[in-house]
């Protein structure tokens with residue numbers, strides 16, 4: 057599967073533009089702030105109906121406008137899939153596939169797998185557990201619509217239960233029998249989701265090792281430790297025993313919304329003890345493993361987005377990544393670079409054909425190729 | 427939109443408050459009314475006023491009724507030992523259209539949703555409990571059918587009511603959910619299929 061073209065209207069800093077892509081390597085070249093990363097994000101948007109960087113859809117619009125649209129044609133096994141995503145201020149976002157609007161956005165997730173590598177974005181390693189849950193939820197949701205359904209249900213019941221806890225607190229009246237339908241669903245779903253996460257990590261974690269050795273040239277053992285309240289045999293009891301605390305804090309304290317994934321290297325926490333270089337290598341290895349997981353499950357190579365890797369990685373790591381590109385390990389590739397001459401040299405030297413899109417201030421100015 | 431007259435603007439504003447009607451349609455309807463005989467507009471207006479001021483609800487089942495007790499609740503041929511609990515009025519019509527049900531109804535008028543600030547006291551749950559406890563014309567209620575929507579709120583509301591009823595020893599059932607008639611298994615979503623296997627029914631020939 058590949059993306060044949062994309063049209064943007066009032067998306068981020070693009071007022072109106074159209075891009076015809078190569079099936080292989082596409083480079084977005086231009087100064088910082090020109091809009092290269094916004095283009096990657098537009099592709100991410102089409103694939104997953106959300107930005108990779110921005111959680112509020114409203115911010116996707118060109119400043120001063122109240123509407124945006126991203127349109128793209130994918131080619132999958134010879135068939136054309138036209139995708140049209142638009143949003144008007146204050147209205148719900150619209151997603152249309154081949155002229156047919158989606159009833160549920162979640163039906164779209166997983167049809168167009170995409171992997172983004174942004175080496176500067178080590179928040180996945182450094183920040184709190186929420187970032188990591190989002191990353192793995194995002195991946196598992198693309199791999200299994202069943203997982204996504206359960207997760208949507210869980211998050212909904214959690215919101216309901218927390219709203220109720222807050223109402224109990226505010227009104228001073230509490231009817232515990234009203235809490236029970238939600239507690240029961242959360243306990244059951246925690247068990248189901250925990251099992252899916254656990255099984256997934258068991259299969260997924262070992263794959264990171266070979267990528268890490270290849271990218272970093274080091275042989276430290278990499279692993280992921282998955283922790284969850286729902287992993288305890290006493291989970292249901294723990295959940296119910298937490299009621300007192302839940303009532304005081306006005307939120308649910310036990311459940312899979314508290315899970316964490318701890319990245320380790322040589323048996324130690326990557327967050328606490330990993331060097332910056334190790335963290336970047338780990339992050340890339342994690343994303344390459346994500347690429348593998350999609351390829352295996354979907355029987356096709358996901359679209360790969362590489363944001364600013366030439367600036368943010370050292371020559372050895374860039375060299376290793378480019379070896380994978382030259383070996384045609386990837387399918388369609390989109391890459392950003394602030395220095396055109398550097399990309400041109402790298403791809404020319406490796407004799408990798410690439411289409412180059414020169415971008416200035418939210419406009420496509422020139423298309424060249426190697 | 428700029429209107430040539432303040433009267434038209436007011437009409438458009440009011441009509442476009444109705445669900446599914448935008449300003450353009452509202453304008454078309456307003457202009458249409460202007461072209462009709464005056465009596466068309468006044469009888470429309472009168473029926474809207476009557477609808478709002480004269481419509482009343484059955485004091486037993488909360489369905490719409492012109493009388494204090496609706497024609498279903500007062501019909502001696504209906505089975506009073508069984509009550510079907512639905513979310514809203516259209517659900518009663520839908521079940522009536524199947525001609526498969528002879529019992530009574532109870533319209534909740536909504537489902538519980540703490541996020542939207544809707545609790546059990548905002549819908550007709552306490553009157554359902556009363557009905558169960560006080561037999562109508564000497565006939566006791568033997569079964570409650572929960573026919574709430576198959577949504578997350580429908581499910582949690584069913585569970586909440588079901589628990590309350592079971593606690594006083596009433597038989598509670600719920601409408602079956604599963605593969606639509608004429609549906610293919612492979613195209614049925616996983617949740618529905620999984621549920622229909624868990625709640626499978628005995629096969630009798």
Ligand SMILES: [Zn+2]
Nearest residue numbers: 484487496499
């Ligand atoms: Zn009635």
